[in-house]
Amino acid sequence: MRPDFLLHSSDAQALYETVAHFPLIDWHNHLFIKDIQQNRRFRTITELWVSSDPYKHRAMRICGEKESLITGEADDFDRFAAWSRTLPQLAGNPLYFWSAMELERVFGITDPLNEKTARAIYEQANEQLAQEGFTARGLLRRFHVEYAAPCVGLADDLSCFDGLSGIVPSFRGDDALNLRLPSDWQPKTLDDFTACLSQRLQALAEHGCLFADHALDDDFVYLPDDGRNAARFESWRHGNLPPEDIHHLQSEILRRLANEYARRHWVLQLHVGALRKTSDRLRRIAGPAGGYATISSSADMASLSTLLNDMEQAENGMPRIILYPLSPNDLAPFACLTGSFTGDGVRGQVRLGPAWWYCDQRMGIRECLSAAAAFGVLSVHPGMTTDSRSLLSFVRHDYFRRVLCDFLAEQAQQDELPRYIVTLAKLAYALSYGNAKQLITETIR
Numbered sequence: 001m002r003p004d005f006l007l008h009s010s011d012a013q014a015l016y017e018t019v020a021h022f023p024l025i026d027w028h029n030h031l032f033i034k035d036i037q038q039n040r041r042f043r044t045i046t047e048l049w050v051s052s053d054p055y056k057h058r059a060m061r062i063c064g065e066k067e068s069l070i071t072g073e074a075d076d077f078d079r080f081a082a083w084s085r086t087l088p089q090l091a092g093n094p095l096y097f098w099s100a101m102e103l104e105r106v107f108g109i110t111d112p113l114n115e116k117t118a119r120a121i122y123e124q125a126n127e128q129l130a131q132e133g134f135t136a137r138g139l140l141r142r143f144h145v146e147y148a149a150p151c152v153g154l155a156d157d158l159s160c161f162d163g164l165s166g167i168v169p170s171f172r173g174d175d176a177l178n179l180r181l182p183s184d185w186q187p188k189t190l191d192d193f194t195a196c197l198s199q200r201l202q203a204l205a206e207h208g209c210l211f212a213d214h215a216l217d218d219d220f221v222y223l224p225d226d227g228r229n230a231a232r233f234e235s236w237r238h239g240n241l242p243p244e245d246i247h248h249l250q251s252e253i254l255r256r257l258a259n260e261y262a263r264r265h266w267v268l269q270l271h272v273g274a275l276r277k278t279s280d281r282l283r284r285i286a287g288p289a290g291g292y293a294t295i296s297s298s299a300d301m302a303s304l305s306t307l308l309n310d311m312e313q314a315e316n317g318m319p320r321i322i323l324y325p326l327s328p329n330d331l332a333p334f335a336c337l338t339g340s341f342t343g344d345g346v347r348g349q350v351r352l353g354p355a356w357w358y359c360d361q362r363m364g365i366r367e368c369l370s371a372a373a374a375f376g377v378l379s380v381h382p383g384m385t386t387d388s389r390s391l392l393s394f395v396r397h398d399y400f401r402r403v404l405c406d407f408l409a410e411q412a413q414q415d416e417l418p419r420y421i422v423t424l425a426k427l428a429y430a431l432s433y434g435n436a437k438q439l440i441t442e443t444i445r
Helices: 010-019 033-037 045-049 054-062 076-090 094-107 118-129 136-142 190-206 229-237 243-264 280-286 301-312 328-337 362-375 391-413 421-443
Strands: 024-029 145-152 170-172 211-216 267-272 320-325 350-352
Touching: 010 391, 010 421, 024 211, 024 391, 024 421, 033 136, 033 145, 045 076, 045 118, 045 391, 054 076, 054 094, 054 280, 076 094, 076 118, 094 118, 094 391, 136 145, 136 391, 190 229, 190 243, 211 243, 229 243, 243 267, 243 301, 301 328, 320 328, 328 350, 328 362, 350 362, 362 391, 391 421
Parallel strands: 024 145, 145 170, 170 211, 211 267, 267 320, 320 350
Antiparallel strands: none
């Protein structure tokens, strides 16, 4: 990649030089913690780069590759060859650029990947993967990862985090909302269930957890407390909860969890607007995270506002919140909502999060930054997190920093931001590293 990739002015290049070498803080991802614990050595670049990446799988399907080469029984080189045939077709897609950046940043490979170069690149990368410095932890050091928080659920083994520096769990709360409980949990009442959750959160806190997240998908409905949720939990326990009551009970569980998060000074992330129930065929083949979800329609802002208002009225108040809308149509409403719920003396009580999932590309990042600036406060934006399963995805921090610096320089040239380079450099620092660092530092108290 050219040194000035995505940097379209000398001011953008100058800004980028001020932030390019900051370490990475990645507070939300789906890395396989056992790979890091065991310091996994990847046998092939396919294992590292292709096999577990639903972004690539989705693109390969669109380009007509057979499922046997994506999630089936094909050998590693055949899978890699299928990806090498796909990549040249993706011009304009962020995968096209991320892949080139990953090959160059990690392996020093600058030749474009295609069907003709596949074998040579496959062998060159595999040769390096056999060397010291290319294990799971070696890759984290290569990217200068200062802090990473892989998601864990209700039943995941937390001992995998023991002895790891800068790698701590974040809590994925979807199993709790959907009442998919560990086999050894036998709560008899809703209060018993809350106590079980509190014990789990305490165990997470003892392992350094500071973040929780919940997916408020297309089918989520928020309903205020009507005083009947203890009875609903009893009905659920006996297997006769009416379908129309499940949203009431989920809303109550979310309220109780948010109160626990606030008590522990955790940050609550709300990912809003994914439509995951699309192809039954692909769900059977690829599992629940197989790259076939899509963007739903705009969020129910009244419902979201009511949820935040109820959190604010709870015993422990509202936790710090990061909002991730998946629909681009929700960027302005979500950014504006950050000013509707503020903590007394708290900087960024509610923040618009980074461009998420399908929006994590140049256009989506710029739209997110524009919304934060125009409808909220850009300077409190938390910056970038990968939300990825791939160790190589940390290159997206560099991609974000380039887009950010180009955006700031362009806005300054258009008099949408001050032209003072010192002011712009402070913004670039805050959104590249400083705000995330401050968020973590203030949460540890």
